[in-house]
Amino acid sequence: MKKLVVIGAGMASGRMLEELFDTAPGAYAVTLFNAEPRGNYNRIMLSPVLSGEKSYAEIVTHDDAWYAANAVTCRFGEAVTRIDRARKVVVGAQGEVPYDQLVIATGSAPFIIPVPGRDLPGVITYRDLDDTNAMIEASGKGGSAVVIGGGLLGLEAAAGLRLRGMEVTVLHLSGHLMERQLDEAAGFLLRRDLEHRGIKVMTKASTTAILGDDRVEAVLLEDGTTLPADLVVMAVGIRPETRLATDAGLEVARGIAIDAQMRTSDPDIFAVGECVDFNGQLFGLVAPLYDQAKVLAQTLLGAEAVFVPKELSTKLKVTGCDLFSAGDFAEGPNREDIVFRDPGRGVYKRLVIEDDAIIGAVMYGDTADSNWFFGQIRDGADISTLRDTLIFGPAFQGGAPVDPMAAVAALPPEAEICGCNGVCKGTIVAAINGGASDLAAVKAQTKASASCGTCTGLVEQVLASTLGDRFTRKAVQPVCGCTELTHEDLRRLIKSQSLKSMPAVWQAGAWKTPDGCHVCRPALNFYLLADWPLEYRDDLQSRFINERKHANIQKDGTFSVMPRMWGGITTPDELRAIADAADKFAVPTVKVTGGQRIDLLGVKSEDLPAIWADLNAAGMVSGHAYSKGLRTVKTCVGTDHCRFGTQDSTGLGIKLEKALWGSWTPHKVKLAVSGCPRNCAEATCKDVGIICVDSGFQIGVAGAAGMDLKETERLGQVETEEEAIALTIAFVQLYRENAKYLDRPYKWVAKVGLDWVKERVVDDLAERQRLIDAFAVSQSVYQKDPWAEHVRERSEQYKPVNLSGFAAE
Amino acid sequence: MTTWIDIGPLDAIPPRGARKVTTPLGCVAVFRTGADEVYALENRCPHKGGPLADGIVHGHAVTCPLHNWVFDFTTGEAQGADTGRVATYPARVEGGRVLLDAARLQARSQAA
Numbered sequence: 001m002k003k004l005v006v007i008g009a010g011m012a013s014g015r016m017l018e019e020l021f022d023t024a025p026g027a028y029a030v031t032l033f034n035a036e037p038r039g040n041y042n043r044i045m046l047s048p049v050l051s052g053e054k055s056y057a058e059i060v061t062h063d064d065a066w067y068a069a070n071a072v073t074c075r076f077g078e079a080v081t082r083i084d085r086a087r088k089v090v091v092g093a094q095g096e097v098p099y100d101q102l103v104i105a106t107g108s109a110p111f112i113i114p115v116p117g118r119d120l121p122g123v124i125t126y127r128d129l130d131d132t133n134a135m136i137e138a139s140g141k142g143g144s145a146v147v148i149g150g151g152l153l154g155l156e157a158a159a160g161l162r163l164r165g166m167e168v169t170v171l172h173l174s175g176h177l178m179e180r181q182l183d184e185a186a187g188f189l190l191r192r193d194l195e196h197r198g199i200k201v202m203t204k205a206s207t208t209a210i211l212g213d214d215r216v217e218a219v220l221l222e223d224g225t226t227l228p229a230d231l232v233v234m235a236v237g238i239r240p241e242t243r244l245a246t247d248a249g250l251e252v253a254r255g256i257a258i259d260a261q262m263r264t265s266d267p268d269i270f271a272v273g274e275c276v277d278f279n280g281q282l283f284g285l286v287a288p289l290y291d292q293a294k295v296l297a298q299t300l301l302g303a304e305a306v307f308v309p310k311e312l313s314t315k316l317k318v319t320g321c322d323l324f325s326a327g328d329f330a331e332g333p334n335r336e337d338i339v340f341r342d343p344g345r346g347v348y349k350r351l352v353i354e355d356d357a358i359i360g361a362v363m364y365g366d367t368a369d370s371n372w373f374f375g376q377i378r379d380g381a382d383i384s385t386l387r388d389t390l391i392f393g394p395a396f397q398g399g400a401p402v403d404p405m406a407a408v409a410a411l412p413p414e415a416e417i418c419g420c421n422g423v424c425k426g427t428i429v430a431a432i433n434g435g436a437s438d439l440a441a442v443k444a445q446t447k448a449s450a451s452c453g454t455c456t457g458l459v460e461q462v463l464a465s466t467l468g469d470r471f472t473r474k475a476v477q478p479v480c481g482c483t484e485l486t487h488e489d490l491r492r493l494i495k496s497q498s499l500k501s502m503p504a505v506w507q508a509g510a511w512k513t514p515d516g517c518h519v520c521r522p523a524l525n526f527y528l529l530a531d532w533p534l535e536y537r538d539d540l541q542s543r544f545i546n547e548r549k550h551a552n553i554q555k556d557g558t559f560s561v562m563p564r565m566w567g568g569i570t571t572p573d574e575l576r577a578i579a580d581a582a583d584k585f586a587v588p589t590v591k592v593t594g595g596q597r598i599d600l601l602g603v604k605s606e607d608l609p610a611i612w613a614d615l616n617a618a619g620m621v622s623g624h625a626y627s628k629g630l631r632t633v634k635t636c637v638g639t640d641h642c643r644f645g646t647q648d649s650t651g652l653g654i655k656l657e658k659a660l661w662g663s664w665t666p667h668k669v670k671l672a673v674s675g676c677p678r679n680c681a682e683a684t685c686k687d688v689g690i691i692c693v694d695s696g697f698q699i700g701v702a703g704a705a706g707m708d709l710k711e712t713e714r715l716g717q718v719e720t721e722e723e724a725i726a727l728t729i730a731f732v733q734l735y736r737e738n739a740k741y742l743d744r745p746y747k748w749v750a751k752v753g754l755d756w757v758k759e760r761v762v763d764d765l766a767e768r769q770r771l772i773d774a775f776a777v778s779q780s781v782y783q784k785d786p787w788a789e790h791v792r793e794r795s796e797q798y799k800p801v802n803l804s805g806f807a808a809e
Numbered sequence: 810m811t812t813w814i815d816i817g818p819l820d821a822i823p824p825r826g827a828r829k830v831t832t833p834l835g836c837v838a839v840f841r842t843g844a845d846e847v848y849a850l851e852n853r854c855p856h857k858g859g860p861l862a863d864g865i866v867h868g869h870a871v872t873c874p875l876h877n878w879v880f881d882f883t884t885g886e887a888q889g890a891d892t893g894r895v896a897t898y899p900a901r902v903e904g905g906r907v908l909l910d911a912a913r914l915q916a917r918s919q920a921a
């Protein structure tokens with residue numbers, strides 16, 4: 001009988017031996033080495049063991065009796081240390097064994113991040129039964145666990161430890177969980193579900209060190225945060241266990257190189273499982289390993305067999321987190337997305353289509369159809385005729401095209417239409433029959449669609465099916481093609497549901513695209529940062545280039561730089577610094593603007609950080625000449641010099657500019673302060689314009705002198721400068737909290753009415769104070785010098801990557 | 810023949826962002842999508858020369874910063890009512906590094 005030696009008693013070799021013994025019992029005399037002191041068990045099921053849902057005995061695949069029945073010589077608990085190819089023997093701690101054929105099935109080893117403290121007791125990886133038992137034991141004492149790595153393994157470990165009563169924090173380097181399998185939206189839903197079970201999740205968290213004297217005590221992050229930890233689980237990835245093969249001089253790429261028959265560069269040595277590298281591809285899930293096992297068994301028996309990698313799918317084994325991902329999200333020409341979201345049920349589905357076939361799928365919350373989709377992917381099925389209803393799954397295929405109206409008409413009276421307010425169809429129909437003939441009337445009478453607004457479409461369908469031809473839909477302008485929501489709906493949704501991230505809004509607002517577009521993203525970014533200044537982080541990539549680079553783009557792709565001149569006041573030193581900068585960077589045009597400052601036009605993108613640094617050094621901040629934010633506060637000379645001046649208009653202008661600069665607003669905001677009613681600063685056509693008079697300050701708002709011409713309306717008259725500033729700030733904050741993105745104040749005031757504004761800003765003192773406080777909170781985050789920050793942290797981004805050298809050859 | 814050249818780490822491009830690459834033959838914009846794929850397009854908008862690397866990236870497309878034409882990453886075609894096309898170049902990520910196909914970049918010079 002030929003001698004077969006197998007190194008590693010894991011899932012791949014286990015399946016291979018089953019095939020071998022089933023097909024040709026007695027063909028080989030097998031010796032099986034395993035570093036673990038046990039035979040083959042279902043490694044996948046370690047997570048249910050960790051969480052307590054299964055016992056080890058339940059997950060053993062091959063017991064002693066099985067090995068005995070197949071006459072396998074078991075060398076468990078003995079690691080192979082060397083392969084001697086010349087003599088055809090493998091060397092273990094208890095001595096050598098000769099082979100005719102050898103199979104390497106050593107699996108992979110967990111990757112350990114090279115930080116100080118990684119060897120401390122209490123730091124565990126997650127790979128085998130011993131790791132699992134160590135975690136179970138550690139959790140018995142309670143305390144806190146930190147899991148490094150938010151992929152499949154890390155999350156299963158986290159969920160298990162949480163079920164065993166530990167305080168668990170997951171640290172993840174990337175921006176969202178399981179980024180290799182999930183897109184951002186599904187990653188967000190997963191995070192929310194985990195947080196609901198009490199697991200803390202920190203993304204973009206980079207571990208610097210593991211701290212502790214003689215065992216682990218804490219984890220230190222790059223940003224200085226320290227997290228107390230009695231247990232640290234490292235689950236950041238795996239790499240193929242190739243050491244034996246490398247030492248033996250076999251060809252090794254990232255894994256042990258094999259051909260489609262599982263043969264290594266030595267014709268008598270084979271490899272199978274996670275340790276292999278097939279044409280540059282590695283494997284980390286069992287499905288392809290089982291295919292490999294089959295091929296290897298055939299090869300060993302002299303039959304023809306070819307290994308062909310197939311599409312893979314992933315499910316997370318955390319009870320209650322329903323997610324599925326399959327196929328290819330990587331690059332490929334002509335890809336399109338079909339996205340479906342049901343915010344009420346927390347469902348998200350996305351299909352990636354290429355050349356009329358599904359090539360990838362992500363589902364969260366409802367994975368019932370995942371197998372069908374997976375089948376479509378695997379078969380490369382042509383879906384062109386199913387396209388419109390594809391995302392609804394197999395139940396909708398093959399029949400007549402679905403008519404949404406018929407579906408609504410068929411709903412029973414007790415079917416709930418508006419989840420927020422618990423309004424069912426019968427109530428709405430009764431209101432309609434009682435005379436409510438449009439959406440606004442139904443909303444007013446039943447409250448249906450009055451909260452988050454996502455059921456608006458359904459309510460309209462009820463109206464349409466009840467009224468028939470008498471129903472005419474009111475034309476509402478959605479934000480853009482990505483959503484049905486209007487700007488107003490969107491702002492209400494963000495506030496009422498406390499949505500604090502883009503993926504949260506995309507989900508709750510049933511976005512039809514994976515990540516929005518150039519129209520909705522800047523608006524969304526503003527709404528989120530205005531409503532949640534402390535929780536939400538400004539997203540530069542959702543800003544128009546001017547606000548991303550903090551300079552105004554010109555028609556030739558260069559930029560303009562416009563240092564701030566507070567209230568229009570400057571000094572000879574500042575002028576010299578501006579002149580020097582203009583010389584040094586060969587600025588083609590220097591212009592005095594209509595906003596009382598000097599514009600340097602035509603600066604190259606790569607020069608921006610340097611020119612800002614020079615202006616910063618001269619004590620100036622570059623101006624927000626481009627922003628949906630505070631622009632300029634124009635002033636006149638006032639009491640300082642003018643014979644008619646009644647108050648210090650220049651001084652008030654400077655104070656206002658210093659209080660308001662840096663704040664982001666729905667559209668730009670311009671102010672002016674004139675020292676007397678002659679109004680040299682043109683304050684009567686500004687967003688906020690103040691006219692000084694003997695008795696105090698007249699505050700006007702909602703003026704315009706751009707595309708429209710409109711005189712300001714009087715918000716109020718106050719006696720002191722402090723009150724003038726307070727009213728201005730309260731007005732700006734009310735505008736920030738309520739206006740539609742890209743509505744200047746005059747457009748917004750026209751919609752809500754000046755009286756509504758006055759009630760809040762002038763009459764209701766408590767509300768005025770709340771507005772002022774809210775503005776202060778926002779300024780604590782956003783009143784910062786973005787130019788200095790970009791010079792410090794992002795100047796690299798302004799430089800192009802230079803490849804001018806490469807083509808010279 | 811493809812000759813992949815390494816232009817730097819993926820991290821040097823923000824997600825939904827871009828980086829301009831200058832070559833002796835003109836500028837190429839290398840984009841990173843929200844899903845961490847990379848694409849390379851000629852940086853010059855066929856409308857009025859807008860720098861596409863300064864646009865907003867969404868899905869598999871970028872919006873030109875000057876007048877909002879939208880270009881598909883995979884075909885280089887302008888979307889919707891606008892018509893025009895920018896050249897696309899092979900790009901990929903390997904081991905956290907962004908690679909461009911030098912041969913294609915050079916071929917462009919011969920074609921131009």
Ligand code: SRM
Nearest residue numbers: 552554560592593594595596597625704705706707708744
């Ligand atoms: C530089 C300047 C003209 C000048 O040389 O004087 C200017 C230049 C631009 N204005 Fe202006 N506006 C300038 C004062 C004004 C004024 C007068 C004022 O501020 O007192 C107005 C009328 C008042 C107003 O804002 O209502 C004005 C009304 C506009 C409008 C119309 C806004 C509206 O809501 O009606 C736009 C378009 C827009 O913002 O959507 C605009 C847009 C622009 C943009 C930013 C167009 C763009 O997006 O690229 C121009 C940038 C030029 C560049 O390449 O940098 N500019 N613009 C002025 C800069 C003032 C400053 O120091 O910041």
Ligand SMILES: Cc1cc2nc3c(=O)[nH]c(=O)nc-3n(C[C@H](O)[C@H](O)[C@H](O)COP(=O)(O)OP(=O)(O)OC[C@H]3O[C@@H](n4cnc5c(N)ncnc54)[C@H](O)[C@@H]3O)c2cc1C
Nearest residue numbers: 008010011012034035036043079080106107273274285286
């Ligand atoms: C907690 C957990 C959950 C998982 N969940 C899933 C899942 O849901 N779905 C899925 O498809 N996959 C899952 N996997 C992955 C799956 O378990 C692996 O892909 C599979 O076990 C790999 O099989 P293998 O035979 O290549 O390696 P292994 O099963 O790891 O077996 C290799 C064996 O070789 C031994 N060995 C290594 N070196 C030597 C040596 N020098 N001498 C002797 N013996 C040696 C090791 O001790 C080990 O027992 C999970 C893995 C873990 C750890």
Ligand code: SF4
Nearest residue numbers: 554555593594706707
């Ligand atoms: S009026 Fe303003 S926007 Fe128009 S060309 Fe002049 S600077 Fe540009």
Ligand code: FES
Nearest residue numbers: 854857859873876
């Ligand atoms: S230059 Fe690109 S859209 Fe006009």
